[in-house]
Amino acid sequence: MATDREVLRDLWDGKLPVCFVLNDEEVCDLQTPEAFYLMVPRLSYFPLVWDKVRKHFIKHVHADHHDMEMWLDYNGTPLKWHYPIGLLFDLYAYDTQLPWTLTVHFEKFPENILLHCGSREVVESHFMSTLKEADALKHKGQVMNTMQKRDHNQLWLGLQNDKFDQFWSVNKKLMDTSSTDGEFKHIPFRIYCSDEGPFIQKLVKPFTEDSQPKLLQNLIEEIFPDTCKQVCVITHGIELSLDVPLQWMSEHMSYPDNFLHLCIVSNTS
Amino acid sequence: MNVNNDNRPFDWKNDIIFRVQQRNKLQCFCYQDLINSHNRLFDQANALKSENIQLEIQLERLRKEGPEGHKSVDGNADVRTATNEQLLVLEQKLLARQEELTEIHKKRGENAQMIVDLKNALSEKDKLITVKDKVLTENITLIASLKAEIQMYETNHQRLQDQYQLLQDEHQALQLTASKLEEKLRKTQDENMELVERLKRYKFKDAEKMNQENENFIRKRNEKMQKELEDAAKDMRGLSPDSFRDCGPISFSPNAIPTKHYLHFDAHDGEVNAVKWSPVDRLFATGGADRKVKLWDISKGSIESKGLLVGSSAGVMSVDFDSTGTSIVAASNDLASRVWTVNDQRLRTEKSLNLCQIFQENFANALMSNNTYCYGLTIRTSD
Amino acid sequence: MATETEDTAPTKPAENKCEEADEPGSPTDKEKQLSRKSKSNITLFFHATGNTPILKKRKMIVEATRKIAYVSSFLRRYLRLTAAESLFLYINQAFSPSLDQTIENLFECFGTDGVLNVHYSTSQAWG
Numbered sequence A: 001m002a003t004d005r006e007v008l009r010d011l012w013d014g015k016l017p018v019c020f021v022l023n024d025e026e027v028c029d030l031q032t033p034e035a036f037y038l039m040v041p042r043l044s045y046f047p048l049v050w051d052k053v054r055k056h057f058i059k060h061v062h063a064d065h066h067d068m069e070m071w072l073d074y075n076g077t078p079l080k081w082h083y084p085i086g087l088l089f090d091l092y093a094y095d096t097q098l099p100w101t102l103t104v105h106f107e108k109f110p111e112n113i114l115l116h117c118g119s120r121e122v123v124e125s126h127f128m129s130t131l132k133e134a135d136a137l138k139h140k141g142q143v144m145n146t147m148q149k150r151d152h153n154q155l156w157l158g159l160q161n162d163k164f165d166q167f168w169s170v171n172k173k174l175m176d177t178s179s180t181d182g183e184f185k186h187i188p189f190r191i192y193c194s195d196e197g198p199f200i201q202k203l204v205k206p207f208t209e210d211s212q213p214k215l216l217q218n219l220i221e222e223i224f225p226d227t228c229k230q231v232c233v234i235t236h237g238i239e240l241s242l243d244v245p246l247q248w249m250s251e252h253m254s255y256p257d258n259f260l261h262l263c264i265v266s267n268t269s
Numbered sequence B: 001m002n003v004n005n006d007n008r009p010f011d012w013k014n015d016i017i018f019r020v021q022q023r024n025k026l027q028c029f030c031y032q033d034l035i036n037s038h039n040r041l042f043d044q045a046n047a048l049k050s051e052n053i054q055l056e057i058q059l060e061r062l063r064k065e066g067p068e069g070h071k072s073v074d075g076n077a078d079v080r081t082a083t084n085e086q087l088l089v090l091e092q093k094l095l096a097r098q099e100e101l102t103e104i105h106k107k108r109g110e111n112a113q114m115i116v117d118l119k120n121a122l123s124e125k126d127k128l129i130t131v132k133d134k135v136l137t138e139n140i141t142l143i144a145s146l147k148a149e150i151q152m153y154e155t156n157h158q159r160l161q162d163q164y165q166l167l168q169d170e171h172q173a174l175q176l177t178a179s180k181l182e183e184k185l186r187k188t189q190d191e192n193m194e195l196v197e198r199l200k201r202y203k204f205k206d207a208e209k210m211n212q213e214n215e216n217f218i219r220k221r222n223e224k225m226q227k228e229l230e231d232a233a234k235d236m237r238g239l240s241p242d243s244f245r246d247c248g249p250i251s252f253s254p255n256a257i258p259t260k261h262y263l264h265f266d267a268h269d270g271e272v273n274a275v276k277w278s279p280v281d282r283l284f285a286t287g288g289a290d291r292k293v294k295l296w297d298i299s300k301g302s303i304e305s306k307g308l309l310v311g312s313s314a315g316v317m318s319v320d321f322d323s324t325g326t327s328i329v330a331a332s333n334d335l336a337s338r339v340w341t342v343n344d345q346r347l348r349t350e351k352s353l354n355l356c357q358i359f360q361e362n363f364a365n366a367l368m369s370n371n372t373y374c375y376g377l378t379i380r381t382s383d
Numbered sequence C: 001m002a003t004e005t006e007d008t009a010p011t012k013p014a015e016n017k018c019e020e021a022d023e024p025g026s027p028t029d030k031e032k033q034l035s036r037k038s039k040s041n042i043t044l045f046f047h048a049t050g051n052t053p054i055l056k057k058r059k060m061i062v063e064a065t066r067k068i069a070y071v072s073s074f075l076r077r078y079l080r081l082t083a084a085e086s087l088f089l090y091i092n093q094a095f096s097p098s099l100d101q102t103i104e105n106l107f108e109c110f111g112t113d114g115v116l117n118v119h120y121s122t123s124q125a126w127g
Helices: A002-013 A051-058 A085-092 A120-139 A142-146 A149-160 A164-174 A216-223 A246-252 B011-073 B077-235 B241-247 B355-368 C003-007 C027-033 C068-078 C103-110
Strands: A015-022 A036-041 A071-074 A100-105 A189-193 A231-235 A238-240 A260-266 B272-277 B283-288 B293-297 B304-309 B316-321 B327-332 B336-341 B347-352 C041-048 C059-063 C088-091 C115-121
Touching (some): A002 A164, A002 A246, A002 B011, A015 A051, A015 A085, A015 B011, A036 B011, A051 A100, A085 A231, A085 A260, A120 A149, A120 A164, A142 A164, A216 A246, B283 B316, B283 B327, B293 B327, C041 C103, C068 C088, C068 C103, C103 C115
Parallel strands (some): A189 A260, B272 B316, C041 C115
Antiparallel strands (some): A015 A036, A071 A100, B283 B293, B293 B304, B336 B347
16 A cells, blocks of 8 residues: 555655746736746646746736736646646646746636636635535545535645645545445546547446446546547556556546546557 | 556556656656756845845935035035034024924914813803803793792782681670670579579469368368268257168268278389279279389289380379270379370370479379279379 | 637527427436537526525526536526626535536536436525
């Protein structure tokens, strides 16, 4: 089990070097402000890390836009703040050269694509909702309901302050399978296809009907019954071999919101 | 990041760990220090920039101050110093004046404040005075009304006193007349007493005369009878049996004098003062000193009490029936005679008489009654 | 990156919005038929929670590819809520879905008896 914990710890420690650049059109100074570099945790969300960025760039934009919401884009794609940072990177920038260069915007908020994020409370409520959804899939929401408000707070604070132990001391209850014969009811996962529409989410059990553990391969087959092409599954910045059991994956490779966020890249080779 | 297609069951875990660590090595550790140092440099640059700006501002300020300082240095210094000193003194004076002025202003402000306060106080007092005035006028009207009332009561009082005086005078006059009348009354009473006494006296004399006359009459009769008896005794020798026969009823036959009593009974507790036969029935009434009148019946050959008539408050001195035998009258020593009906034996009338009348009645009764039997009891007159 | 283009066009099929729902034929069949690309419709069933007014039309048929944001804005319009008022949607009476979650995913995971039950409230009800 030490190796399992190692996985958790290593995943938690995953960080990305990000280079924030202000959109050229919004610069109102004579000279473009310098780029802002930051190491951001893969498991976190942008609104939790971008305070400094905002503070740095706000000086250089027109005073009319000081109260505007900040948003980011990568190569012209607006980045959804409610996706974990690691997922966004895997989804859009898996192959790019690091550091990851993002453009900071204050104007022209893409209303149709991005959700508004007024404060950290919005992120928190989104995060907790997603946690509840995951728990509804795993335990029919029973674990989350029996938890106290304090535990919920601890989860959130652990994520917000990048405290591994604080987070996992509560999160292990959510990953607990002792009351359900070592398996979840369903695996909470979301599959993102870069060439398709929004993510896919379905009811998938961790074991087959004859109690054989389902592997990642089975999941892909279940989701894409008609495609026989080779796919490449990426999460946490690594390619996964298709023989990983789903139950183990869910327990150890989920994001803090308890979902497996899997990116599918068509493998033409 | 090479794809590793090992199918061995435990490889995937190691594979994942390996890949994650590889990832961290690639993505984190390479950039961590770099970015940290960059950030540090960035912060330093920022700090220096802000410092720079501050210095520039300072420099600017100094530059502005510079020319002034330069001016004062050159030129004729002594005159300047003298004028400067004067200026200094004047400035000081000015300062002092200004201070005075501010003080005066302050004082003025204070005074104005005081005036305002006093004005306020004054207006308040004024208000108070008006209020008091109002109260005063109210009180005055009250007093006037009260005085009028007092006046009214006084006149009332005067009138009542006059009336009282009048009534007292009247009362006195009436008392005087009353006392006069009382005196008159006493006099007439005395007179009355005297007259009554005289009347008594006359009556007494009358009674005595009557007694004397009675005695005289009896004595005369006795004398006459003695004479007749004597005559008869004289005539005894020549007396014919016819003449004897004529004289028979006149003489006292031994049978005519009751020697033996037919009945004997106790009628009263005390003396029996009066008896009277009923004119119709075999009834008779007795009156005794025990204040009672009793009715008796002897029709059956024995004595039988028929009734007890009460009501007299002193001894009964005389009784009598009326001619039909329905009523009975009794005279008593209580200065009253009473009438009862025989049948229901109830008191009908009561009449007070004076002593003389009773006496007369008794006396008359005693004289008039034909069937009176006296057994050791005599009818007596009393006063 | 193509995913986002799907989001930008919620006004496109505005003509065939919502109709009074007939009971969908057999939901299990439909469920099987549902592939990601199909434009099949999903029946939503609304439940008012708290003081929120009850809808006259409690059923609503929505295209599977629509997002919750669409339902939310529809309900806001229907309930005549101002921008200042908040509207909370709940699935399973437990969590509120992310606004860019598709109806299809939610129906797949939390639909019962061929309908997706959605609780709505103008005040926070669950978590």
